[in-house]
Amino acid sequence: MGLEEYRAPAKVKLAALWASTMFCYIYGDYFGLYVAGTLADMNHGSMGPLGHATPGVLTGVSLMMAVPSLMVALSLLLPARICRWACIVLGLFYTAIMAVSLPGSEPFYKVLAVIEMTLTLAIAGIAIRWPRPSV
Numbered sequence: 001m002g003l004e005e006y007r008a009p010a011k012v013k014l015a016a017l018w019a020s021t022m023f024c025y026i027y028g029d030y031f032g033l034y035v036a037g038t039l040a041d042m043n044h045g046s047m048g049p050l051g052h053a054t055p056g057v058l059t060g061v062s063l064m065m066a067v068p069s070l071m072v073a074l075s076l077l078l079p080a081r082i083c084r085w086a087c088i089v090l091g092l093f094y095t096a097i098m099a100v101s102l103p104g105s106e107p108f109y110k111v112l113a114v115i116e117m118t119l120t121l122a123i124a125g126i127a128i129r130w131p132r133p134s135v
Contacts, residue, residue, distance in 0.1 A: 010130050014075035014087050014123055021094070021119045022068055028112040035106055049101075068094060084127045091124030 008016070032038060038048075045053045050061065071090060075083055098113045098120070105113065 010126055011076050011083065013126050014083070015072050017119050017123045017126070018068055018071040018075055021116055022072065024112050024116045024119065025065065025068065028109055031108055032106070080130065084130045087127035088124050091120045091127065095120040095124070
């Protein structure tokens with residue numbers, strides 16, 4: 001006897017993928033605090049490759065991380081056409097950000113980055129193949 005499968009709509013799939021992506025981002029940043037010297041650098045106002053933690057840098061990083069967080073809800077709330085394009089553009093954009101951050105990073109971060117890139121590519125892929133209404 002088989003099990004009934006739930007066929008999630010594109011919007012639900014996208015929201016779930018954005019949520020999963022955010023969990024990986026958060027855990028990557030959290031685990032990064034355990035890398036030797038990170039907290040000392042933070043105490044001196046350094047944000048690693050981003051340089052000194054100026055108000056502008058902090059605002060930029062905050063906005064960069066707010067967007068995927070908001071996409072969890074916006075994937076469900078935006079009209080389909082806008083949601084589709086937002087997920088395509090942002091999914092590819094965040095994939096590129098992670099690809100650029102890979103060289104020289106810690107092994108745990110590389111693992112999370114590959115997972116994050118897989119998730120954001122899946123977001124773009126689902127949005128590209130968004131189902132059309134049947135006629």
